[in-house]
Amino acid sequence: MHNPALATRRLILQGAASVALLGLGNLPFAAPARAAANDKYPEEAFKQKSEAEAIKALYGKNAEPSDKVKLDAPEIAENGGVVPISVTTTLDKVTSISFFVAENPNALAASYRIPDGTVASVANRLKMAKTTNVTAIVEANGKLYSATKEVKVTVGGCGG
Amino acid sequence: MAIRRRDFLKGVGVAAVSAGLPRLARGADAASIYDIERFGNARILHITDTHAQLNPIYFREPSVNIGIGQMMGQPPHLVGRAFLERFGIRPDSADAYAFTCVEFEKSAARFGKLGGFAYLKTLVDRLRSDVGEKHTLLVDGGDLWQGTGLANTMQGRDMVEVANLLGIEAMTGHWEFTFGEQVLRDNLERFKGEFLAQNVFLTEEAAFNDAQAFDKATGRVFKPSIIKELGGHRVAIIGQAFPYVPIAHPKRFTPDWTFGIREEELQKLVDALRGRDKVDAVVLLSHNGMDVDLKLASRVTGIDVILGGHTHDAIPQPVAVKNAGGTTLVTNAGSNGKFLGVLDLALDKGKVSDVRYHLLPIYSELLKPDPGMAELIGRLRAPYSADWLEKIATPDRLLYRRGNFSGPVDELICTALRSELDAEIALSPGFRWGVTTLSGQGVTMEDVLAQTAISYPETYVQEMTGGQIKDVLEDVCDNLFNADPYYQQGGDMVRAGGLAYTCTPTAAMGSRISELKLGNGKSLNANHRYKVAGWASVNGQQGAPVWDVVGKYLRTGRLMPPERLGSGVTLRGVEDNPGIAGQG
Numbered sequence: 001m002h003n004p005a006l007a008t009r010r011l012i013l014q015g016a017a018s019v020a021l022l023g024l025g026n027l028p029f030a031a032p033a034r035a036a037a038n039d040k041y042p043e044e045a046f047k048q049k050s051e052a053e054a055i056k057a058l059y060g061k062n063a064e065p066s067d068k069v070k071l072d073a074p075e076i077a078e079n080g081g082v083v084p085i086s087v088t089t090t091l092d093k094v095t096s097i098s099f100f101v102a103e104n105p106n107a108l109a110a111s112y113r114i115p116d117g118t119v120a121s122v123a124n125r126l127k128m129a130k131t132t133n134v135t136a137i138v139e140a141n142g143k144l145y146s147a148t149k150e151v152k153v154t155v156g157g158c159g160g
Numbered sequence: 161m162a163i164r165r166r167d168f169l170k171g172v173g174v175a176a177v178s179a180g181l182p183r184l185a186r187g188a189d190a191a192s193i194y195d196i197e198r199f200g201n202a203r204i205l206h207i208t209d210t211h212a213q214l215n216p217i218y219f220r221e222p223s224v225n226i227g228i229g230q231m232m233g234q235p236p237h238l239v240g241r242a243f244l245e246r247f248g249i250r251p252d253s254a255d256a257y258a259f260t261c262v263e264f265e266k267s268a269a270r271f272g273k274l275g276g277f278a279y280l281k282t283l284v285d286r287l288r289s290d291v292g293e294k295h296t297l298l299v300d301g302g303d304l305w306q307g308t309g310l311a312n313t314m315q316g317r318d319m320v321e322v323a324n325l326l327g328i329e330a331m332t333g334h335w336e337f338t339f340g341e342q343v344l345r346d347n348l349e350r351f352k353g354e355f356l357a358q359n360v361f362l363t364e365e366a367a368f369n370d371a372q373a374f375d376k377a378t379g380r381v382f383k384p385s386i387i388k389e390l391g392g393h394r395v396a397i398i399g400q401a402f403p404y405v406p407i408a409h410p411k412r413f414t415p416d417w418t419f420g421i422r423e424e425e426l427q428k429l430v431d432a433l434r435g436r437d438k439v440d441a442v443v444l445l446s447h448n449g450m451d452v453d454l455k456l457a458s459r460v461t462g463i464d465v466i467l468g469g470h471t472h473d474a475i476p477q478p479v480a481v482k483n484a485g486g487t488t489l490v491t492n493a494g495s496n497g498k499f500l501g502v503l504d505l506a507l508d509k510g511k512v513s514d515v516r517y518h519l520l521p522i523y524s525e526l527l528k529p530d531p532g533m534a535e536l537i538g539r540l541r542a543p544y545s546a547d548w549l550e551k552i553a554t555p556d557r558l559l560y561r562r563g564n565f566s567g568p569v570d571e572l573i574c575t576a577l578r579s580e581l582d583a584e585i586a587l588s589p590g591f592r593w594g595v596t597t598l599s600g601q602g603v604t605m606e607d608v609l610a611q612t613a614i615s616y617p618e619t620y621v622q623e624m625t626g627g628q629i630k631d632v633l634e635d636v637c638d639n640l641f642n643a644d645p646y647y648q649q650g651g652d653m654v655r656a657g658g659l660a661y662t663c664t665p666t667a668a669m670g671s672r673i674s675e676l677k678l679g680n681g682k683s684l685n686a687n688h689r690y691k692v693a694g695w696a697s698v699n700g701q702q703g704a705p706v707w708d709v710v711g712k713y714l715r716t717g718r719l720m721p722p723e724r725l726g727s728g729v730t731l732r733g734v735e736d737n738p739g740i741a742g743q744g
Binding site: 072074075076077078079084131150152154155 | 364404406407411418419420421424631632635636638639642644646647649669698
């Protein structure tokens with residue numbers, strides 16, 4: 001607990017999310033090449049600082065909160081470097097699922113294109129700079145649906 | 161609490177006053193507070209957070225236990241007289257002494273020490289025989305294996321022997337995990353009961369590497385639940401370990417395991433126990449902490465009773481929480497062996513039709529010690545007694561730890577750290593275990609160990625900027641005062657020595673701490689580097705164990721400075737909070 005090494009580490013956790021692919025049949029934007037809603041690597045979206053700007057750059061419209069988007073994330077991360085976060089949805093005609101970490105240096109952490117006929121379920125691990133909201137956006141039938149949860153990244157220690 | 165018992169205690173109070181505060185007399189009449197009217201057809205006995213205190217202890221309940229938001233003024237966030245009023249306890253009664261901090265020193269002299277496993281054994285056996293073996297179950301909510309020098313040295317083996325003799329049939333864990341997987345498994349080999357934890361899973365890496373698990377399909381490391389036949393009915397007990405073990409403690413102790421509250425998995429388990437196994441009652445044996453349990457009870461359906469621990473709240477009556485499926489009762493059974501929870505259930509086919517609950521203080525002066533348990537405890541302690549029972553200091557004041565922000569024990573530890581390690585500032589964890597010593601009672605090495613005995617006791621000295629120090633305080637403060645209990649960890653605020661600050665518990669994360677000042681009254685500079693001493697780091701450290709540092713300091717005879725050295729915390733925005741009864 002109260003070790004500055006950890007406090008410092010939180011500040012150093014910069015850069016976009018590293019992504020582990022555990023979902024079935026999802027194609028990530030692995031290389032600056034292709035895929036996605038608009039069929040090319042969304043370079044601009046990944047460059048944006050804020051969540052709102054990243055959503056705008058990626059989708060060009062707003063999402064509405066939906067209980068059909070099930071976001072599974074821990075309340076308190078056991079390791080801010082690899083936070084397991086997953087999304088499933090009962091929505092039909094899902095074409096993409098994206099993850100935003102509001103207060104990371106760049107908010108867009110990952111975006112997946114969901115090919116036609118694929119189970120819309122993605123599990124990945126996101127790097128988080130500090131305590132903040134994580135938002136998942138599901139693009140379905142041309143509309144955007146979201147779910148948000150706060151994930152706490154703590155220096156740890158001091159448990160009773 | 162039963163009315164009959166309150167009436168009795170009233171009688172004791174009157175007698176005590178007329179005779180000039182004599183001790184509680186041992187005798188058939190006095191012991192009748194343990195005569196519980198028979199009710200229902202199943203009795204579950206619950207202990208939790210005993211922290212390995214084998215012998216009776218003094219333990220002062222907190223005078224500061226602030227609840228904010230919806231938790232304000234609700235159990236467990238009531239202290240002192242507000243607590244007494246809420247639960248109808250007479251101020252100068254034995255129960256007031258057991259459950260609150262009101263007139264603690266005076267009452268300690270009158271009513272004596274509480275707890276102790278030999279006394280507990282006597283009471284457990286009696287309450288079991290009152291209703292018959294086949295109708296009872298004894299469970300432990302965790303933090304059984306840690307809290308004393310003996311338990312730390314024996315890595316919990318002493319407590320496994322004690323648990324077996326006491327007859328604990330199921331338990332869950334928290335500090336049990338801080339000895340590491342191998343020790344935990346070795347101890348569980350010897351433990352005759354079941355270790356239950358529905359919320360501990362293999363990490364993906366560990367599962368991939370085929371690590372040991374109770375159920376490889378789900379990844380559950382331990383058995384999640386048992387079904388016990390009680391009074392002709394089937395009762396399911398589910399274990400819920402402390403959800404934040406790898407965050408609150410060094411991750412190196414549990415590298416292969418991942419925890420969490422795991423609400424959804426819990427709901428599935430409850431549904432299966434009810435649907436597939438046709439149980440008549442579901443009990444959650446929880447180490448979540450009371451605020452977390454209260455929230456969980458409002459969201460997970462199908463649990464009849466949550467027998468809770470972790471936050472060390474001694475709550476005399478269950479809190480009834482409504483949820484989509486009905487009502488769940490939530491209890492919390494105190495700490496350090498002071499209490500025994502007695503849950504009497506009237507079970508019908510598929511349901512609990514009625515409940516009675518008592519949280520009985522273990523007044524060691526009202527119970528005869530069980531000879532077998534006393535013998536075992538004596539044998540376990542014998543090799544260490546000579547070294548640990550020597551008086552090394554005689555403080556001139558009451559030493560207690562529990563309280564949201566500070567207590568004399570941690571002021572003493574911080575003073576020792578600063579003095580022995582030559583640091584401007586000291587930080588000490590906000591643990592809730594650790595016994596109380598009365599002024600003039602004398603402090604032994606065993607007492608020091610009862611405040612410090614953990615498996616990562618190494619001290620450190622390092623430079624931190626004022627900004628980093630504030631970040632640490634903010635971070636821990638959010639673990640205590642986040643308005644959502646699921647984001648709390650259940651400890652108290654990190655203790656600061658040589659540093660004063662103002663805390664606004666109701667503020668948002670990151671803006672609760674202000675006006676940081678050094679002992680000399682100067683403001684803490686965010687960019688300046690300060691020499692900080694501490695212990696119990698989640699990172700590996702190399703310094704001497706904290707008990708040696710504190711012991712060395714105490715042997716110098718300097719004790720504590722007569723007044724606080726700038727370690728005061730000023731509270732803001734909680735002026736009328738019934739979770740504050742005074743200093744601490």
